[in-house]
Amino acid sequence: MKAMVLTGHGGLDKYVWHEDWPRPEPSPMEALIRVGACGLNNTDVNTRSGWYSKTVSEATTGGAYASVADDDPTWGGAPITFPRIQGADAVGEVVAVGEGADPALIGKRVMTNGWCRDWSDPENMKKAKYFGSEVDGGFAEYTKTDIRDMAVVTSDLSDAELATFSCSYSTAEGMLSRAQVTAQDTVLVPGASGGVGGALVQLAKLRGARVIAMASDAKHGDVSRLGPDRILPRAPDDLRAALGDENVTVVADVVGGPYWPMLIDILERGGRYTCSGAIAGPMVTLDLRTLYLRDLTFTGSTVIPLHVFGDLVSYIERGDIQPVLAATYPLRDLREAQQAFIDKRHVGNIVVIP
Structure with missing residues (x-):
């Protein structure tokens, strides 16, 4: 099969195009999917560059870093093996299933859940893996996943439109769930033009x-x-003057960086800050007096609760949320597509088509 293969941590040159890569075979309880489209996400950029390593303290640049530790360069703080096919947001058609999987799934259009669970202990976050990181993902003509880590989706949306949802929207829904956002809240969303930012706007409104x-x-x-x-x-x-008389109870942030203290300073007493990224930089300054004197709550959000993916599929099928598809690129042009993603040339999500 054709596949874009990541060969190590570094710059975009670490992606190598193959036209004869071995096609995966489904193991028990797995489905083989012919990929129709796959979205790009910050996780792809950060894992490829090694930005998750604690030796890196700068903003996400998408380029190679001078020093990346060998033991913590991924989201989970542990090395991944190369070669690796990335791509968490695969959408496509089931063409085969392994032993124990329902053959009726063949021919169904499905969307992958980025979070791959240990189904003997599915609530254990320590055992969760990420699709396209610890296991091969969707930057190829075919991919496979456990049938419990995907969902059949009934929708008039195209494969490319559906491929904007899984990572960005489940990340956003996980953040809002952790922060317990309700109709009584006013939510401030920095970076609202990005994939997760746009999802936060829609899902908070929902x-x-x-x-x-x-x-x-x-x-x-x-x-x-x-x-x-x-x-x-x-x-x-x-920021306080710009907000006027708005009472911000929740900041939902994937930006971080030097502006971060201003976001914390405008939170109301008892407010909540929830975070799932730091594209403008992971190192921030916190006055602990602001945290405790104002009774603030901070939550990080990475591994999402089990119900979030199912909720997301329901929102899609009901038309409660809309895709923000910025651009599509051929899979072979993944390097160009990822550079456009890094440069923020588009508003919304970028998708590659095998």
């Missing part, structure tokens, strides 16, 4: 919350179509 998006002025038109109640500039000099 919960009935008031949503204030932050994005560069040039992207306000695109962000407005996601339905936020207000849009602010990407980084106002005086």
Whole structure:
């Protein structure tokens, strides 16, 4: 099969195109999927570059770093093996199943769940693996996954549109779940023009919350179509003044970086900060007095609760959320597609087509 194969940590040159890569064979309880489309995500960039390593303290650049530790360069803090096929957001058609899997799945269109569980202990977050990281993913003509780590999706959306959902939207839903967002909240979303940011806007609105998006002025038109109640500039000099009389109870952030203290300073007493990324930089300054004197709660969100993926599929099938498909590229042009993703040339998600 054709596949874009990651050969190690480093720059985009670490991707190597193959037209004769071995096609996977489904093991017991697995399905073989002919990939119709696969989305790009920050996890692909960060794992490839080694940004997750604690030796890296700068913003996500997408380039190679001078020093990456051998023992912690991935989301889980442990090495992965190369070669590796990345791509967490695979959508396609089941063409074969392994022993124990229902043959009726053959011919069904499915979407993969990025989180691959140990189904003998599915609630154990320590045993979770990530599709396209610890196991091969969807940057190929074919991929395979446990049938319990995918879902049949009934929708008029195209494969490319469906491939925008799994990683970005499940990440966003996991963040909102951890922060216990309700209709009584006002949620501030930095980086609202990105895949997770746009998902946060839609999913917080779905919960009935008031949503204030932050994005560069040039992207306000695109962000407005996601339905936020207000849009602010990407980084106002005086965030409190820009907010006016808004009472922000939740900050849902994947940006981090030097602006981070301003986000914390505007949280209401008893407010919650939830985080699933740090694309502008992982090292931030916290005044602990702000944390405890204002009764704030901080939550990190990576491995999502089991119910989140099923909830996401239900939202899609009901039309409660909409895809934000920015661009599609042929899989062979993955390097160009990922550079466009890194440069933030588009608003929303980028998808590759095998």
